[in-house]
Amino acid sequence: MSDCRLLQLIKESIDSGTPPDAAIPYSFECADLNDYYEILYYAAQVLPDGMRKDAIREKMEALDNVRRTNSQL
Numbered sequence: 001m002s003d004c005r006l007l008q009l010i011k012e013s014i015d016s017g018t019p020p021d022a023a024i025p026y027s028f029e030c031a032d033l034n035d036y037y038e039i040l041y042y043a044a045q046v047l048p049d050g051m052r053k054d055a056i057r058e059k060m061e062a063l064d065n066v067r068r069t070n071s072q073l
Contacts, residue, residue: 004035
């Protein structure tokens, strides 16, 4: 399991019956980009199809582009 405390809290909430839409915050901050990506990835897996899931996938794609750009420097 991830060391990211926010991700652990989200998973615990969903496992206890909270719908993913309610358990996953619309806005959050992470000091570690890997944790941020992990939360986005998890959210993309559990959220129902719709605009929110599409927005998360766009954020993941943008983060992938930043990672690729930084690795080329």
